[in-house]
Amino acid sequence: xxxxxxxxxxxxxxxxxxxxxxxxxxxxxxxxxxxxxxxxxxxxxxxxxxxxxxxxxxxxxxxxxxxxxxxxxxxxxxxxxxxxxxxxxxxxxxxxxxxxxxxxxxxxxxxxxxxxxxxxxxxxxxxxxxxxxxxxxxxxxxxxxxxxxxxxxxxxxxxxxxxx
Numbered sequence: 001x002x003x004x005x006x007x008x009x010x011x012x013x014x015x016x017x018x019x020x021x022x023x024x025x026x027x028x029x030x031x032x033x034x035x036x037x038x039x040x041x042x043x044x045x046x047x048x049x050x051x052x053x054x055x056x057x058x059x060x061x062x063x064x065x066x067x068x069x070x071x072x073x074x075x076x077x078x079x080x081x082x083x084x085x086x087x088x089x090x091x092x093x094x095x096x097x098x099x100x101x102x103x104x105x106x107x108x109x110x111x112x113x114x115x116x117x118x119x120x121x122x123x124x125x126x127x128x129x130x131x132x133x134x135x136x137x138x139x140x141x142x143x144x145x146x147x148x149x150x151x152x153x154x155x156x157x158x159x160x161x162x163x164x
Contacts, residue, residue: 008118020050020117031095037086041077044094046120048074049129051101052137053116054108066100067138073097074134 008016027043034040048070055067076093080086105113123129 008121013114013118016117016121017114020046020113020120023047027098031091031098035086037080037083040086040091040094041081044073044098045077045129045134048077048097048101049134049137050113050116050120051104051108052134053119054112055104056137057112057115058108060104060107066104069093069100070097070104071138073100074131078131 023043023046027047030040030043073094073096076090080090
């Protein structure tokens with residue numbers, strides 16, 4: 001007998017979507033005003049991962065200016081992840097990436113967004129999300145843990161043990 005893959009039900013999908021939208025707000029707050037570098041990386045990373053995955057599901061062109069801004073934000077998150085303070089230039093690139101992601105959201109089907117948020121939730125149950133997970137969505141590569149496997153941010157001291 002084939003093992004059936006467990007897919008979130010309608011209510012769970014709605015809760016995951018709501019949770020992701022709250023993460024968007026948290027990412028914007030961290031990016032604009034926050035002084036918690038890991039909180040910034042964690043929230044922004046979740047937003048950007050879901051937007052990239054959803055754009056991928058919708059077969060959007062990855063050569064656009066918006067996706068370039070998202071890529072620059074991802075590189076800035078990678079550079080920021082083990083720093084004790086938020087670097088102003090990295091903050092600016094992360095804000096630019098989040099703004100670009102917001103523009104991309106207008107082009108993405110809601111069903112793809114929900115599917116991508118569910119996929120992120122499932123991935124985070126099993127492992128960390130690394131830079132190469134992002135890069136695979138836009139065609140580049142390397143490894144460093146960017147996101148922790150719960151919806152809450154980890155303090156930097158705990159996260160540092162996960163870096164490779």
